[in-house]
Amino acid sequence: MYVAVKGGERAIESAHAWLAEERRGDTDVAELSIAQIREQLKLSVDRVMAEGSLYDPDLAALAIKQSRGDLIEAIFLIRAYRTTLPRFGASEPVDTGAMACDRRISATFKDLPGGQVLGPTFDYTHRLLDFKLAADGDVPEAPTRESTPGDVPHVTGFLNREGLIEEAPHDDTPPPDLTREPLEMPADRALRLQALTRADEGFTLGLAYSTQRGYARNHAFVGELRIGAVAVEMDIPELGFTIEIGEITLTECETVNQFKGSKTEPPQFTRGYGLVFGQSERKAISMALVDRALRWEELGEDNVGAPAQDTEFVLYHADNIQATGFLEHIKLPHYVDFQSELELVRKLRREAGADQVQEAAE
Amino acid sequence: MQVTALSGGFDNPAIGSAHAFRSVMEAMARPGSVQDIQGAVPPAPLTVAAGTVLLTLCDTDTPVYLAGKADTDDVRKWLAFHTGAPLTGPSHAMFAVGEWDALMPLDGYPVGTPEYPDRSTTLIVECAELEAAGATLRGPGIKSEATLSLPETRAFQSNRALFPLGLDFIFTSGDRLAALPRSAVVSRSSSEAVAHRGDF
Amino acid sequence: MTDYNFAYLDEQTKRMIRRAILKGLAIPGYQVPFASREMPMPYGWGTGGVQVSAAVLTPDDTFKVIDQGADDTTNAVSIRTFFERTAGVETTTATSEASVIQTRHRIPEEPLTEDQILVYQVPIPEPLRFLEPRESETRKMHSLEEYGLMHVKLYEDISRHGHIATSYAYPVKVEGRYVMDPSPIPKFDNPKLGDMPAIQLFGAGREQRIYALPPYTQVVSLDFEDHPFEASKADHACGLCGATDSYLDEVIMDDQGGRMFVCSDTDYCEARRAAGHKGKDAA
Numbered sequence: 001m002y003v004a005v006k007g008g009e010r011a012i013e014s015a016h017a018w019l020a021e022e023r024r025g026d027t028d029v030a031e032l033s034i035a036q037i038r039e040q041l042k043l044s045v046d047r048v049m050a051e052g053s054l055y056d057p058d059l060a061a062l063a064i065k066q067s068r069g070d071l072i073e074a075i076f077l078i079r080a081y082r083t084t085l086p087r088f089g090a091s092e093p094v095d096t097g098a099m100a101c102d103r104r105i106s107a108t109f110k111d112l113p114g115g116q117v118l119g120p121t122f123d124y125t126h127r128l129l130d131f132k133l134a135a136d137g138d139v140p141e142a143p144t145r146e147s148t149p150g151d152v153p154h155v156t157g158f159l160n161r162e163g164l165i166e167e168a169p170h171d172d173t174p175p176p177d178l179t180r181e182p183l184e185m186p187a188d189r190a191l192r193l194q195a196l197t198r199a200d201e202g203f204t205l206g207l208a209y210s211t212q213r214g215y216a217r218n219h220a221f222v223g224e225l226r227i228g229a230v231a232v233e234m235d236i237p238e239l240g241f242t243i244e245i246g247e248i249t250l251t252e253c254e255t256v257n258q259f260k261g262s263k264t265e266p267p268q269f270t271r272g273y274g275l276v277f278g279q280s281e282r283k284a285i286s287m288a289l290v291d292r293a294l295r296w297e298e299l300g301e302d303n304v305g306a307p308a309q310d311t312e313f314v315l316y317h318a319d320n321i322q323a324t325g326f327l328e329h330i331k332l333p334h335y336v337d338f339q340s341e342l343e344l345v346r347k348l349r350r351e352a353g354a355d356q357v358q359e360a361a362e
Numbered sequence: 363m364q365v366t367a368l369s370g371g372f373d374n375p376a377i378g379s380a381h382a383f384r385s386v387m388e389a390m391a392r393p394g395s396v397q398d399i400q401g402a403v404p405p406a407p408l409t410v411a412a413g414t415v416l417l418t419l420c421d422t423d424t425p426v427y428l429a430g431k432a433d434t435d436d437v438r439k440w441l442a443f444h445t446g447a448p449l450t451g452p453s454h455a456m457f458a459v460g461e462w463d464a465l466m467p468l469d470g471y472p473v474g475t476p477e478y479p480d481r482s483t484t485l486i487v488e489c490a491e492l493e494a495a496g497a498t499l500r501g502p503g504i505k506s507e508a509t510l511s512l513p514e515t516r517a518f519q520s521n522r523a524l525f526p527l528g529l530d531f532i533f534t535s536g537d538r539l540a541a542l543p544r545s546a547v548v549s550r551s552s553s554e555a556v557a558h559r560g561d562f
Numbered sequence: 563m564t565d566y567n568f569a570y571l572d573e574q575t576k577r578m579i580r581r582a583i584l585k586g587l588a589i590p591g592y593q594v595p596f597a598s599r600e601m602p603m604p605y606g607w608g609t610g611g612v613q614v615s616a617a618v619l620t621p622d623d624t625f626k627v628i629d630q631g632a633d634d635t636t637n638a639v640s641i642r643t644f645f646e647r648t649a650g651v652e653t654t655t656a657t658s659e660a661s662v663i664q665t666r667h668r669i670p671e672e673p674l675t676e677d678q679i680l681v682y683q684v685p686i687p688e689p690l691r692f693l694e695p696r697e698s699e700t701r702k703m704h705s706l707e708e709y710g711l712m713h714v715k716l717y718e719d720i721s722r723h724g725h726i727a728t729s730y731a732y733p734v735k736v737e738g739r740y741v742m743d744p745s746p747i748p749k750f751d752n753p754k755l756g757d758m759p760a761i762q763l764f765g766a767g768r769e770q771r772i773y774a775l776p777p778y779t780q781v782v783s784l785d786f787e788d789h790p791f792e793a794s795k796a797d798h799a800c801g802l803c804g805a806t807d808s809y810l811d812e813v814i815m816d817d818q819g820g821r822m823f824v825c826s827d828t829d830y831c832e833a834r835r836a837a838g839h840k841g842k843d844a845a
Contacts, residue, residue: 008634008635008636008638008639009634009639009643011636012636012639012640076600076604079600080600080601080602082600083575083599083600083601084566084567084570084572086572178597179597180423180597181597182595182596182597182598182770182771183770184595185697185698186698312695312696312697312698316697321600321604321605322605322768324604324605325604325605325606325607325609325768326605326606326685326768327606328604328606329604329605329606329607329685332607332629332637332666333629333630333635333636333637334630334667334746335630335811335826336630336631336667336668336730336746336747336748336809336811336826337667337729337730337731337746337748339748339796339809339810339811339812339826340729340730340748340749340750340794340795341729341730342812343729343794343795343796344725344727344729344794347725347794348723348724348725348727351724375573376567376568376569376573377568377620377621379573379576379577380568380569380576380619380620380621381620381622383576383580383617383618384618384620386580386584387580387583387584387587387618387761388761390584390587390588390776391587391761391774391776391777392776392777418577418580419577419580419581419584420577421574421577423574423578424581456581475705476705476706477701477702477704477705478595479589479592480582480585480586480589480592480594480595482585484584501737502590502737502775502776502777502778502779502780503587503776503777503778503779504778505759505777505778525589525739526589526592526739526740528588530584530585530588543587543588543589543776544588544589545588545589545590545737545776
């Protein structure tokens with residue numbers, strides 16, 4: 001005999017208890033510490049901070065531990081936490097020209113003021129599994145040298161002096177904030193960049209790659225990629241001056257894009273821009289390419305109908321927390337909707353069947 | 363009691379504003395119904411109802427216009443301390459508060475745009491008295507018809523003609539309030555009320 | 563994580579949502595944009611409804627949550643627990659005892675009263691979205707009252723199938739002005755939307771929209787003179803309580819094609835059975 005299903009509450013509690021057990025894994029294996037994740041899975045931590053839009057390595061490491069290494073789940077935890085935090089104000093714009101660079105490369109000039117600094121990169125490593133790491137993780141100390149004092153000037157600044165690259169005039173307009181106001185079209189560049197910096201890395205990479213393969217190709221050169229620490233300063237009205245409240249690591253990518261000129265602009269190089277929390281250069285480069293593709297309208301270029309040119313398409317689908325939530329919600333019960341579809345399909349079939357019989361009779 | 367800028371807020375902001383909002387929402391959802399509201403003790407001449415509405419709905423994101431006698435130094439300081447709402451003129455106001463005559467002219471306020479009709483001012487009208495009698499109201503939120511003591515009728519008829527654009531009104535008196543959204547059809551008496559319901 | 567605010571959301575967020583609700587009530591059926599916050603449950607799982615409920619609830623409320631009509635489905639349990647924990651509200655499964663009801667995909671069978679608020683979870687608030695994917699376009703269409711595309715779509719259904727092939731999330735027109743998505747309720751529930759004594763609020767978190775129907779609002783399901791709207795349901799009685807007027811879920815009993823029909827509104831079904839009603843499959 002049928003009894004209506006009960007016990008949702010008990011099922012949920014049991015599932016959560018099982019999840020906690022699975023998360024811990026074999027208790028004979030030492031538990032991961034937050035510090036271990038923060039120090040040894042730093043690039044995961046950086047991605048969680050970037051797409052979670054919250055710069056806090058310890059919280060990001062905690063989220064990674066809690067999510068069993070599922071980074072989108074970890075980003076979700078950070079976002080949900082972030083939204084409850086009071087907002088005290090906005091910082092001054094960070095000065096990436098004054099960045100203490102760990103890495104700084106340019107693909108457009110062989111040498112340049114400030115030099116090429118490879119830094120801690122996977123580039124040029126041979127991707128061979130290092131079985132020594134499985135046994136012991138001791139590493140020899142890396143050689144050091146004195147850092148060059150002074151700011152590291154931006155490559156695009158050199159081109160600008162010759163008037164070869166589009167102007168990027170200083171603008172003090174406060175940027176819109178999509179975490180405080182609903183996303184609205186048309187979106188200006190500042191809003192697009194905010195959306196892209198917290199966009200899913202994979203989605204952004206795919207879009208950027210599509211521009212390279214001809215879907216709104218924009219001939220990007222990495223003018224410069226830099227990774228390093230910058231100071232965050234905040235104006236404190238009560239004090240009447242600006243103080244440094246901390247330091248964050250950023251990855252910045254400026255692309256230099258070929259541009260033959262258009263109805264409104266002379267031939268010159270144009271810019272794409274990427275700026276991301278932490279060391280996330282795949283994301284920063286992708287962001288710069290997508291940024292450039294989205295600028296077709298202001299540069300008077302043709303819309304060739306490529307996905308990366310479509311602001312609504314890009315911005316409404318780039319957020320992995322929105323996407324994964326809606327995607328996975330189809331796991332939830334849909335008995336009611338499905339039932340109404342069942343009734344409809346049965347009815348249509350009945351009538352179609354009846355029609356066939358009738359036709360045969362005629 | 364002497365009200366200072368620092369006093370007169372909600373005893374418990376989360377709970378107080380939750381109750382106050384329900385009064386405002388009931389009023390807006392049921393035009394003509396008169397609701398009790400309390401929680402804030404604003405400086406004169408603001409009523410408890412107007413002060414509580416301001417504390418419930420306003421913050422740094424909502425420019426407020428203080429009209430006429432409502433624009434006093436005490437009110438400015440009180441509003442700044444409790445809400446941080448920037449003060450502005452009618453043309454940029456999300457909320458305006460004052461007596462009916464002081465709030466005029468109505469065409470000075472934003473009524474929204476065809477694509478965003480919600481971007482319009484809500485006027486908080488301080489009234490000497492407020493009762494469910496007077497002009498006849500029909501429209502969404504009203505079972506057949508309701509009555510409300512309105513300062514006049516023609517202004518609300520012109521406002522209705524702009525629908526879905528238009529202004530929304532909250533009438534406050536002492537610790538009571540009522541509301542008139544732009545959707546309401548106002549007439550002097552029930553016999554004059556015009557059928558508003560369009561056919562699909 | 564330390565203490566959260568009453569009903570989880572911070573006060574500034576609640577004020578923003580409350581302002582949107584008031585504008586929604588003033589312009590019935592119009593979708594008010596709001597800066598939806600990230601909630602501790604996923605987008606698509608009721609974050610819009612949860613934010614609206616959080617902005618509306620007071621500690622004096624009695625709260626009910628249903629998903630597919632049932633109080634005991636897992637997501638309903640999860641949302642109910644969330645508000646028990648963060649707002650300390652009383653909860654109930656009895657429709658008549660609730661002052662605020664959050665729902666996904668159903669309107670309760672028992673008629674609601676003036677003392678109640680119904681909060682809908684909405685996945686895609688834009689009724690024109692599947693005809694036109696661009697928000698900038700659909701917003702323009704609403705502003706110009708340009709609903710021809712919707713009528714064409716419905717009429718194409720009729721010419722192809724002899725019926726309008728939309729069985730849930732069936733579009734309605736509100737007060738002769740805005741075409742509105744009633745959320746994915748079965749069209750069986752559509753007639754309950756209009757002239758309802760309760761306030762109806764709709765929250766779409768991921769899509770950042772809030773809209774509302776004040777009490778006693780005129781709501782008309784779109785149709786044509788020669789093809790009038792028809793609220794349909796399975797042509798059976800509830801196997802447990804015998805009700806013939808309630809929306810039914812189909813339950814597969816075995817792998818031989820055995821099935822039975824039961825009320826999707828579990829509270830309605832239980833109350834009827836408690837009152838002595840019995841269906842043909844009742845023990």
